[in-house]
Amino acid sequence: MSATFEASKIVRALRAAHLHDAPRRDLLQMACDRIRAEGAPYTSVYAYMLHGTELVLEAFAGRETPHVRIAVGTGVCGTAVATGEDQNVPDVGAVGNYLACNLDTKSELVVLIRRGANILGQIDIDSDVPAGFTDVHHRAVKEVADALAVLV
Numbered sequence: 001m002s003a004t005f006e007a008s009k010i011v012r013a014l015r016a017a018h019l020h021d022a023p024r025r026d027l028l029q030m031a032c033d034r035i036r037a038e039g040a041p042y043t044s045v046y047a048y049m050l051h052g053t054e055l056v057l058e059a060f061a062g063r064e065t066p067h068v069r070i071a072v073g074t075g076v077c078g079t080a081v082a083t084g085e086d087q088n089v090p091d092v093g094a095v096g097n098y099l100a101c102n103l104d105t106k107s108e109l110v111v112l113i114r115r116g117a118n119i120l121g122q123i124d125i126d127s128d129v130p131a132g133f134t135d136v137h138h139r140a141v142k143e144v145a146d147a148l149a150v151l152v
Helices: 007-019 024-036 075-083 135-151
Strands: 044-051 054-061 069-071 087-089 107-115 118-127
Touching (some): 007 024, 007 135, 024 044, 024 054, 054 118, 107 135, 118 135
Antiparallel strands (some): 044 054, 087 107, 107 118
């Protein structure tokens, strides 16, 4: 079980793919695949990009989700965009407006992909581990999200 991952390896891979003209969807898919490959607590990883007032699922690794479009302000993902703040939810069952992707999900981490004040999208991670994400996990995912902000 990995406590965290070396984000710099993922960032280097993303930059290399970008240099070879990888399209946005491929970069997002690579980020999802590489984070999920680290194992627990990263059960499922979703990349949503902001299109107007909706988050649209553009890539994922792990379980499929019925939530391919999420309105800003709805659920943990929409709340992150509405407030402009990353969300680390240790117990999704305690969140009133939680949109369940899977009944096994216990905690969720949403890290915004932003260029300055402009929110482009987010990396949304579900975990089957209660209180699965520490500040170390958050910082590692943020490093990947910050790289995507420049590359996509």
